[in-house]
Amino acid sequence: MTNKNVSNDEPILSxxxxxxxxxxxxxxxxxxxxxxxxxxxxxRYNAIQRRIxxxxxxxxxxxxxxxxxxxxxxxxxxxxxxxRVDYELTDLxxxxxxxxxxxxxxxxxxxxxxxxxxxxFREAVAIVP
Amino acid sequence: MTNKNVSNDEPILSxxxxxxxxxxxxxxxxxxxxxxxxxxxxxRYNAIQRRIxxxxxxxxxxxxxxxxxxxxxxxxxxxxxxxRVDYELTDLxxxxxxxxxxxxxxxxxxxxxxxxxxxxFREAVAIVP
DNA sequence: CAGGATCCAAGCCGATACTG
DNA sequence: CAGTATCGGCTTGGATCCTG
Numbered sequence: 001m002t003n004k005n006v007s008n009d010e011p012i013l014s015x016x017x018x019x020x021x022x023x024x025x026x027x028x029x030x031x032x033x034x035x036x037x038x039x040x041x042x043x044r045y046n047a048i049q050r051r052i053x054x055x056x057x058x059x060x061x062x063x064x065x066x067x068x069x070x071x072x073x074x075x076x077x078x079x080x081x082x083x084r085v086d087y088e089l090t091d092l093x094x095x096x097x098x099x100x101x102x103x104x105x106x107x108x109x110x111x112x113x114x115x116x117x118x119x120x121f122r123e124a125v126a127i128v129p
Numbered sequence: 130m131t132n133k134n135v136s137n138d139e140p141i142l143s144x145x146x147x148x149x150x151x152x153x154x155x156x157x158x159x160x161x162x163x164x165x166x167x168x169x170x171x172x173r174y175n176a177i178q179r180r181i182x183x184x185x186x187x188x189x190x191x192x193x194x195x196x197x198x199x200x201x202x203x204x205x206x207x208x209x210x211x212x213r214v215d216y217e218l219t220d221l222x223x224x225x226x227x228x229x230x231x232x233x234x235x236x237x238x239x240x241x242x243x244x245x246x247x248x249x250f251r252e253a254v255a256i257v258p
Numbered sequence: 259c260a261g262g263a264t265c266c267a268a269g270c271c272g273a274t275a276c277t278g
Numbered sequence: 279c280a281g282t283a284t285c286g287g288c289t290t291g292g293a294t295c296c297t298g
Contacts (some may be wrong), residue, residue: 018236019161019229027156027241030289032148043259056292071246082259083298092242092261099228099235100148107230108146113221114154117200158271174280185272190281211279213278262297269290277282 025070030055030063034084035089038073039097042088072096154199159184159192160231164218167202168226171217201225 005019026032037043037051049060064087067073072093078084089097155161159181163198166180178189191218196202203221205212218226 022236107151121198
């Protein structure tokens with residue numbers, strides 16, 4: 001990501017495309033929460049939904065399907081009544097936990113600074129509109 | 130997201146709202162690219178745009194304004210003709226480079242696996258439509 | 259219990275044209 | 279050079295109802 005060794009005129013799109021792809025997959029509203037919910041082990045559909053407050057059935061289904069499609073989550077269906085479906089992180093999915101945790105630590109440390117900056121910014125533009 | 134203490138609970142989930150906030154700020158289409166473009170030092174508006182292929186003036190302006198608002202980037206205007214405006218990462222912005230780089234490394238390593246998983250998934254659903 | 263289907267509002271984002 | 283203004287398509291995501 002850092003490009004100290006690259007001239008400032010060259011486009012860096014190709015360098016960042018990988019990150020952009022990952023963020024397009026992981027950066028939506030619910031994916032990280034679902035991955036976090038599954039970090040402790042396999043879980044059933046409704047258990048995930050209860051664990052994550054406020055996610056709709058539609059979005060949980062879409063998010064899980066996307067994660068399954070990219071090989072981050074496995075879906076195991078038991079043909080019993082009532083039906084039971086377990087979701088679990090794959091090795092690939094668990095490998096994402098590291099980077100996410102790093103980001104999580106950054107967020108915990110700096111979210112206060114970001115909110116203060118935002119407040120100060122709004123105050124500044126309020127003085128000089 | 131209110132979490133009752135479940136046996137399965139991990140520290141990740143209890144505060145993953147913070148990660149969601151960070152991703153809401155950083156997970157959009159252009160933010161990471163702009164931060165990456167600025168990782169080498171201060172840059173002018175048009176230089177950033179040239180560096181990042183395909184970003185529109187509108188989105189570059191909006192992205193920079195958002196980053197400035199959250200204290201990740203400073204905007205310095207020189208009242209000369211022709212006008213000159215420099216953008217530069219703040220300490221807070223530079224501190225984000227670490228987590229982003231980690232994510233970048235993960236992306237580089239695993240994007241192949243993700244694309245293969247996706248291809249295999251499409252193939253699987255093509256067999257059983 | 260685990261979704262599928264449908265509708266709809268809010269936003270993101272690109273393209274284009276214009277300005278100091 | 280460094281933006282602002284406006285329009286319009288496309289996507290995102292929530293709410294609601296329905297099914298095996």
